Amino acid sequence: MTTSLKLISHKLCPYVQRAVIALNEKGVPFERIDIDLANKPDWFLKLSPLGKVPVLVVSTDKGEVALFESNVICEYIEETQAGAKLHPADPLTRAEHRAWMEFGSAILGDLWGLETTTDPATFESKRLALSAKFARVEAALGAGPFFGGNRFSLVDAVFAPVFRYFDVFDEVTELGIFSDVPKVRAWRTELAKRPSVQTAVGADYPQLLRAFLARHDAHLLKLAA
The missing domain is CATH 3.40.30.10 (Glutaredoxin)
Structure with missing residues (x-):
């Protein structure tokens, strides 16, 4: 077919x-x-x-x-589809990966609040929520370079777009969200090198995201040095 x-x-x-x-x-x-x-x-x-x-x-x-x-x-x-397997073969590990994919979606929910709010108190609550969630991710990570070890998986595909937001945010201000999570920082760096991740958006992504923040009068932009 x-x-x-x-x-x-x-x-x-x-x-x-x-x-x-x-x-x-x-x-x-x-x-x-x-x-x-x-x-x-x-x-x-x-x-x-x-x-x-x-x-x-x-x-x-x-x-x-x-x-x-x-x-x-x-x-x-x-x-x-043929090609590299993006889920573990073991049913329990596969279920664990699916659970962490859902956790990635929960992080995106907090990220939406962080990037769209005009209120400093809401912004700070979302920043702290994100820090707490990434601390949980830190505890779940192994030796890397990817979430499940040497093989790229769908969990990596979920988290790579999460980290991409911070590439733009970091140009505005230092949020401190990744200060105490060295494994997460290493994972973020590794995912940014991946061709599949790099080509998932256009070259205009940073400009489009900044324009989105501006349209929402985002508190984040007011923190620019």
Whole structure:
């Protein structure tokens, strides 16, 4: 059966980046279509029940199926595409990895608050929440270089977009979130070198993220030295 993949995307979305990284790691050809989430096209709303990206449109000889939710998409890619395995073979370790993928999503929830709030007190509470979560990640990490050791996994695909935010934030101010987590810092550095991670966004990502912060009148920008 012939299959082609089309990924409906937004240039800043970290959940989209997970899917792109997984596809890149497996060397799978796909078409990427970026949309404006502030002005969602009707055809997209028909595909996405939640009105969110990513959506992976899988076209086969029998027709099209639209998959939504990033972890569902990543699992489908892992189960159906050739290339490097992105989940551990052991069921218990695989379940543990899936749990940490969910933890990565929880971190993104705090990150959203950090980057969009105009209130200094809310900003500080989110900064402390992120510090606490990364302390939990630090305790879970082994010798590296990746989350599960020598092999890149879907947990790495989830956390790489998280760390990418801080590449821009660090240009604004020092948040101190990674001060006491040396394993996390080493992991972040390693993921930034990965070609699949580097190519998951366009060269305009930093400018787009700064413009997003400016539109939200983000407290973060007011901390600039």
